[in-house]
Amino acid sequence: MTEEEPKLVKSAQRTIQIMELLGAARGPMTVTELHRRTGFPRSSLHQLLHTLIAMRWIESTADGTAVGVGPHALLCGTAYLDRDPALPFATRALELIGDKLGYTVHYARLDGPNVIYLATRETIEPRRATSRVGRQLPAHATALGKALLAELTPREAGELLPGHLTGLTDHTIVDHEALRRDLEETRARGYALEREQNTLGLGCVSVAVPYRIPATDAISCSIPIAELTDEEIDRVAEVMLDQAAALATRLRAEGIR
Known part of the structure; x- marks a missing residue:
C-alpha cells in the first residue's frame, strides 16, 4: 500500500455507500432500488444488508420489503457531534x-x-x-x-x-x-x-x-x-x-x- 494511492477494501466501501444512500433517502429503500442505485451484485448486496441488520446499523420495515437507517447509525452520528x-x-x-x-x-x-x-x-x-x-x-x-x-x-x-x-x-x-x-x-x-x-x-x-x-x-x-x-x-x-x-x-x- 502506497501513501499516494491507499487501497480501498471493497466490502467496506460498499457498506459505506449503502449507509450513505439510506441516510440521504427520504424513507426506507427496497433491495431492488438499492441494487439499481449501487449496481452491486444481488448476492453481495443481500449479504451486506443481512450483516448491517444484524449489527443494527439498518433495520427492515414491518413488512420486510425495505430497509432504512437503524439506531446504531444514530449513535455514531451523535458521537461526532458530542466530541x-x-x-x-x-x-x-x-x-x-x-x-x-x-x-x-x-x-x-x-x-x-x-x-x-x-x-x-x-x-x-x-x-x-x-x-x-x-x-x-x-x-x-x-x-x-x-x-x-x-x-x-x-x-x-x-x-x-x-x-x-x-x-x-x-x-x-x-x-x-x-x-x-x-x-x-x-x-x-x-x-x-x-x-x-x-x-x-x-x-x-x-x-x-x-x-x-x-x-x-x-x-x-x-x-x-x-x-x-x-x-x-x-x-x-x-x-x-x-x-x-x-x-x-x-x-x-x-x-x-
Missing part, C-alpha cells in the same frame, strides 16, 4: 442570532463538495424553515456552502466541486462560470446570499466563521423570500458578521482549531 468542541459555542451563537433576527439559523461544515448541518436553531413562528441536523446538501446550492467556497481560491473551489453541478430548484446556479462570479461577489461583500436555490420560498444569508484558515464552518439565516428585501439583507448580514467574528474569536481563545 466537537466548537458546537457548544456555535449553538449559543445561533441562539443569540435567532433572538436578534427572529429567523431560523444554521451552523454547517464543508465536507468535500457538500455542507453538513451540525446545529439548527428554529424560530417558533409559522414562517420557520426546518433543516435537520445531519442533512447534507451540495455546497454550490446553499449560502452556507458558497460562504465557505468563497474562503478558498478560485482554483481550490473549482477542484473541490464536481464537473456537473446539480440543480435543487430552477434557481440553483449550475454553470461553473456563473458560480465563479457569484463567489467573487461573496468575497467582495463578506457574506453569501442565495434566493430559492435549494428551497422554494426561502432565501438565505450566510457568513463563514474564520476560526480556521481557510474557514470550514459557517452560519446562515433562512428568510422567507417575500421578506428578503435589500434592507432586510443588510440588517441580517450586519448581525451575522458581528456574531461570526465574535464566535471565531471565542473559539480561538479556547484553543479550538
Whole structure:
C-alpha cells in the first residue's frame, strides 16, 4: 500500500455507500432500488444488508420489503457531534442570532463538495424553515456552502466541486462560470446570499466563521423570500458578521482549531 494511492477494501466501501444512500433517502429503500442505485451484485448486496441488520446499523420495515437507517447509525452520528468542541459555542451563537433576527439559523461544515448541518436553531413562528441536523446538501446550492467556497481560491473551489453541478430548484446556479462570479461577489461583500436555490420560498444569508484558515464552518439565516428585501439583507448580514467574528474569536481563545 502506497501513501499516494491507499487501497480501498471493497466490502467496506460498499457498506459505506449503502449507509450513505439510506441516510440521504427520504424513507426506507427496497433491495431492488438499492441494487439499481449501487449496481452491486444481488448476492453481495443481500449479504451486506443481512450483516448491517444484524449489527443494527439498518433495520427492515414491518413488512420486510425495505430497509432504512437503524439506531446504531444514530449513535455514531451523535458521537461526532458530542466530541466537537466548537458546537457548544456555535449553538449559543445561533441562539443569540435567532433572538436578534427572529429567523431560523444554521451552523454547517464543508465536507468535500457538500455542507453538513451540525446545529439548527428554529424560530417558533409559522414562517420557520426546518433543516435537520445531519442533512447534507451540495455546497454550490446553499449560502452556507458558497460562504465557505468563497474562503478558498478560485482554483481550490473549482477542484473541490464536481464537473456537473446539480440543480435543487430552477434557481440553483449550475454553470461553473456563473458560480465563479457569484463567489467573487461573496468575497467582495463578506457574506453569501442565495434566493430559492435549494428551497422554494426561502432565501438565505450566510457568513463563514474564520476560526480556521481557510474557514470550514459557517452560519446562515433562512428568510422567507417575500421578506428578503435589500434592507432586510443588510440588517441580517450586519448581525451575522458581528456574531461570526465574535464566535471565531471565542473559539480561538479556547484553543479550538
